[in-house]
Amino acid sequence: MQLTIHQHTLPLANPFRISHGTRTEQPTLIVELTDEDSGRSGLGExxxxxxxxxxxxxxxxxxxxxxxxxxxxxxxxxxxxxxLIDQKAPDLHPFLRCALDVAAHDLWAQNKGLRLGDCWPVRAPRKTPTCYTIGLGSIQEMISKLEAFPWPVYKIKLGGGGDDLAIIRALRGSTDSPFYVDANTGWTARQTIDFSGPLSELGVVFIEQPLKPDDSAGQREAFAHSVLPLIADESCQTEADVDRCAAGFHGINIKVVKCGGLLPARRMIARARALNLSVMVGCMTESSVGISGIAQLLPELDYADMDGAMLLAKDIAEGVTFDPATGLPVYPERKGTGARLFGAHS
Incomplete structure (x- = not known):
């Protein structure tokens, strides 16, 4: 089996700003595992x-x-x-473990002659749309981005120090689509509680990670009094975090790169269900390679944020896409995750 690494820089369609900073491009690594007998290759990112x-x-x-x-x-x-990773590289960064994990899943499903999602039995599959993310900016910039990309549900980045309620009120004037709000650790417990009522009236479905992960007392206070459900993101990065989140959140957002791949992510989903937590899976700014991997989990999810490839000016791959009318996935005919680098053979 051959391991090949491809380095790319993904240009963004627009500058993307969150509370951590602003970027106009995203470096990425594509991992390719090739079965030299069959010629099949699995891809991860x-x-x-x-x-x-x-x-x-x-x-x-x-x-x-x-x-x-x-x-x-x-x-x-x-x-x-x-x-193998545990034996050869036990300290491997979770992002790199994830890339190998998704590539292995992709190749494994191809060798079975199945789309990856069909390899996993799901008792009660859901039809879960992905949101489209509107990054921080001036209110007019955010309105312009929203109007330029009509979508059935949006995630709105807040927590940058501006008037967050004013932002949502202004955006609501341009669309009736539901909003998910991501404060990216930028609020206090008091703000979370005070904002939750008006946000609910403005069609917000939930608030994602309002407080810093180390503010456990504030999180419990917000959890007890928020009108809206609270979803953990930065507070839920690994399998060990799921149980801790049950005391301060109504659900979790799993980033597959942070937990180390699809295998641990599916264990996190199962544990969250046992704890009556809702489940979301989010993405980084990734090409269609990464998005096609996590999109295999959609039937198991309540919410999804899989718009990474839609934020790019130019993709390096093709794979799972999303219907702009419904936000639901469109899976290609190819087996595995369905991802393929442009220029690669079928």
Missing amino acids: AAMTSYYGLDSGRCAATLTSLAPAFAPLKTLTPEELHQ
Whole structure:
């Protein structure tokens, strides 16, 4: 089995601002696992997000150093992939583990002749649309972005220090679509409680991560008094975080790159269900390789934020897309995740 790393820089359609900063492009790594007998390749992705301390060159070198461990392998299940990483690189960054995990899942499903999502039995599948994200900016900038991209449900980034209620009131004048609000740790408990009532009246469905992860007392206060459900993001990064979130949140947002792949993400979904937490899966700014991987989870989710590839000026791949009328996924005919780099053979 051959391991190949592709380095890319993804240009954004518009500058993207959240409370962590603003960016106009996104470096990313594509991991390719190739079954040399069949010629099939599985693809995974790790966004090189700067505020997680990731560097494309160093990460590519780290992954390339693992190639000899894959060379003698003929087959590799997702479970075997994680066992291999635990043996060869137990401290591997979760983003890089995730890229390998998704590539292994993609190849595994292709070898079974199935779309990846069809490999997982789901007792009560949901039809879950993805939202489209409106990043922070002036109110007029945010209105312009919303009007330029009509969509059935939006995530609105707030918490940048401006008048957040005024932003939502202004945006509501341009669309009837539901809003998810992401405060990106920018609020206090008092603000969360005070904003929740008016936001609910303005068609907001939930508030994502209003407080900093270390403000557990404030989070419990907000949880007790918020009119709207509260969804954990920065407070829920790994499997160990799910149980802790039950005391301060109504649901969790799983970032597959943060927890290390689809295998741990599905365990997090199962645990959240056992705790009566709602479940969302979010993305980083990724190409269609990363989005096609996480989109396989949609039947298991209450909410989804899988717009990463839609935020790009130019994609490097094709795969799962989303119907602009419904926000629901459109899966390609290809097996596995359905992702394919442009220029690659079918």
